[in-house]
Amino acid sequence: MIRAIKGTRDLLPPESGLFEEVETVAREVFRLYNFAEIRTPIFETTELFARSVGEETDIVTKEMYTFQDRDESSLTLRPEATASVARAYVEHRLWEKPGLTRLYYMGPMFRRERPQKGRYRQFYQIGAEVMGSGAPQVDFELLEMLTLLLQRFGLTDAELLLNSVGCPQCRPAYHEALRKALEPRLPRMCADCQRRAQTNPLRVLDCKVPEDQPIIAELPVLKDYLDLGCREHFQQVCQLLDSAGIRYRLEPRLVRGLDYYTRTAFEFVHGALGSQNSLLGGGRYDGLAQVLGAPAQASQGIGFAIGEDRFVLALQAAREKAGAIVPAGSDVFIAPVGAEVQSACLALARELRAAGLSVETGEAGRKLGKLLELASRTGARFALLVGEQDLSGNQIPVKQLATGHQQSVERAGLSDYLKQALTAAPVTAGEVGKS
């Protein structure tokens, strides 16, 4: 049997419906903040990611799907989308348009990691970027938009973690101080930290080994090394959040794994996600566009990416907790009584669909009992029992499957009756999905 390859999966109903719902609501919320969609290619030159994400990052050194095209150029399946958006910003000189560039995207990303709960090799991200301004106000509005999106789904138990990671001007001093402080302490730390001290010293701060915690507490804190500009920027972001009543937790040890981040860095974490608890992450990346060819004064940017798979996981947990059920089936199931009403039933279905109802048609000629059983078990909300005499009398029996209540309805007023009844009637007692 041919199976989906490791780390990839088929999104089937009812779960695929949740992805659709998350995307729909995200689009609505993005529209409120005047974001428009960008669709970038799913593969790019390898160089783009090496230059923007960072040559030494884990993503670039060991997680990318890179391959040779037939002309021998090196291409890579996108591991994230900010690089592509920045590339498009530069390629189309978007800074020359009036106002800020506010773009959102959604789609699959690819990283070759060992699969785990909430971690896949093909995974889905929903993200947005604001380019062309370094104002703290922009950071604030982005975070506010995210809290609104989480609110829309009732994920109010997600927690915002906030930090400033400085800029290329002040970070080297911190790096130096950190390295000095680490040197004498390293022998007492775990093997991972000893390795990280070489590859990515900032990640030492993120270590979870209990024995290392007292040592980490003694290390210099990035906050104390921020230059004036970075410090004021961060302070203003915090003030704006405070005055809007948005809760957050300062996390001086929050570190991002991509090289392009500057100043504001944030993450929303959620308890239902297991060890991959980061629901979404993002931050400012003020120099990125310049690296790719934008003029310095237009190269500021900030953005985030939501892990859609994780978002859905959290949503499922929340809905399960709330005991929510959703109808899985069609609005209407048409049950033909006898083989000779086939085409009349199909015409009726056409009529109801034209009125906006979702209609499933039972196979003409099957026993009515079987058809009703099918209607009920597929979660249809109403069944129409359509035989010769019903058609000739222009009275169609309509059965509400959850209650068993049945009444005849004038054919001409059928779609209006159904639409009205659908909003009033309880959800089917038939098969329901786990949300």
Add this chain to the structure above:
RNA sequence: GUGAGUGUAGCUCAGCUGGUAGAGCGCUGGAUUGUGGCUCCAGUGGUCGUGGGUUCGAUCCCCAUCACUCACCCCA
């Protein structure tokens, strides 16, 4: 890349220190040729992940391998 756990029917799982497999759910039909959910009956289902070894005999014990899951790592 590293570690641990698990692989038996479409799904969830049972299977006694080793005698070549069961249940529930599902699916199809019937009881019920114009009335579903409940019930009853029948049918449909499996190279017991794969390969090798031990044994008279292996779903069970041993080795290898693959897959899945979780964790490390990393990140969304």
